[in-house]
Amino acid sequence: MDSKLSTDAFFATVAEKSHGAALRGDYAKADADYVVEQEWQAYTPEQHALWRRLYERQAKLVPGRACDEFIEGLHHLDAAAGIPDLKRASALLFKATGWQLVAVPGLVPELTFFTHLANRRFPVTVWLRTPEEFDYIVEPDIFHDFFGHVPLLLNPVFADYLQQYGKAGLKALELGGLENLARLYWYTIEFGLIRTPQGLRAYGAGILSSGGEVEYCLHSSVPRRIALDVERVMRTLYKIDTYQETYFVIQDFQQLFEHTAPDFTPIYARLKTLPTLPADTLLPGEQNLGVM
Ligand code: PHE
Numbered sequence: 001m002d003s004k005l006s007t008d009a010f011f012a013t014v015a016e017k018s019h020g021a022a023l024r025g026d027y028a029k030a031d032a033d034y035v036v037e038q039e040w041q042a043y044t045p046e047q048h049a050l051w052r053r054l055y056e057r058q059a060k061l062v063p064g065r066a067c068d069e070f071i072e073g074l075h076h077l078d079a080a081a082g083i084p085d086l087k088r089a090s091a092l093l094f095k096a097t098g099w100q101l102v103a104v105p106g107l108v109p110e111l112t113f114f115t116h117l118a119n120r121r122f123p124v125t126v127w128l129r130t131p132e133e134f135d136y137i138v139e140p141d142i143f144h145d146f147f148g149h150v151p152l153l154l155n156p157v158f159a160d161y162l163q164q165y166g167k168a169g170l171k172a173l174e175l176g177g178l179e180n181l182a183r184l185y186w187y188t189i190e191f192g193l194i195r196t197p198q199g200l201r202a203y204g205a206g207i208l209s210s211g212g213e214v215e216y217c218l219h220s221s222v223p224r225r226i227a228l229d230v231e232r233v234m235r236t237l238y239k240i241d242t243y244q245e246t247y248f249v250i251q252d253f254q255q256l257f258e259h260t261a262p263d264f265t266p267i268y269a270r271l272k273t274l275p276t277l278p279a280d281t282l283l284p285g286e287q288n289l290g291v292m
């Protein structure tokens with residue numbers, strides 16, 4: 001398969017479980033919140049060199065394809081030179097939006113993940129992929145987590161959205177809404193597109209850490225591009241091992257925040273009575289926005 005993407009730090013959990021594969025990180029030293037020491041000094045020169053190659057490729061792809069907020073955040077983080085020291089990046093982030101980074105061995109359980117987000121802590125995997133995984137990695141590594149996710153945490157509105165999402169996760173666990181809420185994460189935080197005066201741009205981390213999807217999501221005529229509708233997103237299945245068949249488009253981060261503000265409790269109840277939709281669905285009356 002040549003359509004490759006970085007899977008996501010949360011939903012890959014589901015995939016991993018269903019494939020029964022063991023997780024790759026070292027969980028032995030993790031505390032109760034799954035937090036570890038990054039041990040930044042232990043990265044090898046080869047690993048820093050691989051980071052620089054990954055960073056360089058991606059940094060060339062994002063201008064004109066990522067939204068301005070992402071590009072600004074990326075510059076601010078200044079992480080081109082090598083694998084970032086998470087403590088330093090965390091201090092910078094904390095000053096900007098009150099978020100912190102915590103080092104984790106890899107994927108963490110849903111409850112742990114949501115609890116970190118709800119407290120404005122973003123879990124970043126400590127290990128880096130191997131050179132053989134340059135184009136494709138199954139589990140999220142530090143490149144996906146840091147390059148893909150951290151830049152937008154410097155944006156105040158997006159930062160608030162992610163915290164609200166974490167709180168919503170804790171609630172969804174109680175209400176049996178986890179799958180619905182997971183799809184919202186997938187189609188916004190991982191694979192979201194945004195309209196800008198200059199045209200369509202990407203803001204999802206799964207896109208922005210991918211060598212191929214960042215171009216595909218904007219310019220391929222294959223996938224559908226549909227204006228964000230929260231309930232529709234929550235019914236929509238997704239593919240984890242190919243490029244997305246549908247992208248949902250937001251107007252701006254404020255709109256994303258506002259559309260997700262209402263209590264999801266009645267939505268979860270309603271969706272229990274409605275069928276899920278395949279990833280390539282276009283409902284009657286829905287407009288495929290095309291490549292704009
Ligand atoms: N409105 C959601 C709820 O009641 C909370 C939420 C906010 C969810 C932001 C996602 C993103 O659960």
Ligand code: FE
Nearest residue numbers: 007008009205
């Ligand atoms: Fe992710």
